[in-house]
Amino acid sequence: MKGDDGMDGMETARLVLRRFTPADAPALAAYRSDPEVSRYQGWEPPVPLAEAEELAATFSAGDPRAPGWFQYAVERRDVPGLIGDIGVCRSEDGRQAQLGFTFAPEFQGQGYAGEAVARIVRFLLVEERLHRLSAGCDARNVRSAKLLERVGFRREGHLVQGLWMKGEWTDDVVFGLLDSEYSERSERSEYGGTPGGR
Ligand SMILES: CC(C)(COP(=O)(O)OP(=O)(O)OC[C@H]1O[C@@H](n2cnc3c(N)ncnc32)[C@H](O)[C@@H]1OP(=O)(O)O)[C@@H](O)C(=O)NCCC(=O)NCCS
Numbered sequence: 001m002k003g004d005d006g007m008d009g010m011e012t013a014r015l016v017l018r019r020f021t022p023a024d025a026p027a028l029a030a031y032r033s034d035p036e037v038s039r040y041q042g043w044e045p046p047v048p049l050a051e052a053e054e055l056a057a058t059f060s061a062g063d064p065r066a067p068g069w070f071q072y073a074v075e076r077r078d079v080p081g082l083i084g085d086i087g088v089c090r091s092e093d094g095r096q097a098q099l100g101f102t103f104a105p106e107f108q109g110q111g112y113a114g115e116a117v118a119r120i121v122r123f124l125l126v127e128e129r130l131h132r133l134s135a136g137c138d139a140r141n142v143r144s145a146k147l148l149e150r151v152g153f154r155r156e157g158h159l160v161q162g163l164w165m166k167g168e169w170t171d172d173v174v175f176g177l178l179d180s181e182y183s184e185r186s187e188r189s190e191y192g193g194t195p196g197g198r
Contacts, residue, residue, distance in 0.1 A: 006064035020059035118191035139171035
């Protein structure tokens with residue numbers, strides 16, 4: 001485990017993963033309010049600025065190594081400003097974590113989300129030595145599933161109507177990745193093997 005607070009060196013070729021700040025609230029409100037972005041997520045749009053300010057304050061005060069959710073802010077190295085976020089929920093025993101991710105529409109389709117998630121995966125499985133990562137998504141959320149498979153996750157299960165989401169039963173797809181699988185799978189993935197995540 002690294003000796004820092006868990007935020008040092010969280011960079012990739014194009015991105016920096018950092019703690020949230022109050023200045024991130026307007027961008028957070030904007031992309032969380034987009035109906036396409038929120039379609040398969042637990043919140044309802046729009047997300048008012050005041051609510052985003054509260055979220056940003058809560059996220060900024062989190063401990064990335066404590067059990068429960070910690071939200072990383074993602075920005076480009078060359079242009080300041082929030083482009084998306086990645087949530088990591090560590091288990092009580094600290095050996096497992098669940099991931100979630102959300103990117104602003106104008107920053108999707110450019111590989112930024114995959115690049116950021118690949119960095120988090122390497123951080124958790126290699127640097128922090130967690131045993132297992134998991135993620136779930138609505139079966140209709142093809143972009144999310146594609147991202148997870150690109151980063152090296154295994155599709156483990158399809159829970160028919162396993163999720164009550166926004167007034168309907170929906171299928172839940174579950175993904176997993178073990179530390180022992182990481183190097184083999186990451187070498188095969190397009191993000192694999194490069195120091196710094198990419
Ligand atoms: C899920 C989500 C993060 C995926 O974002 P994304 O931008 O499609 O994912 P990636 O970063 O992996 O980008 C891949 C795309 O960028 C393209 N791309 C362009 N330049 C690239 C580059 N330099 N490197 C890699 N991919 C690149 C790829 O070809 C691919 O396009 P395709 O989907 O048309 O094949 C995004 O759709 C999102 O935020 N959705 C709303 C929130 C949500 O549902 N989250 C998941 C909840 S479970």
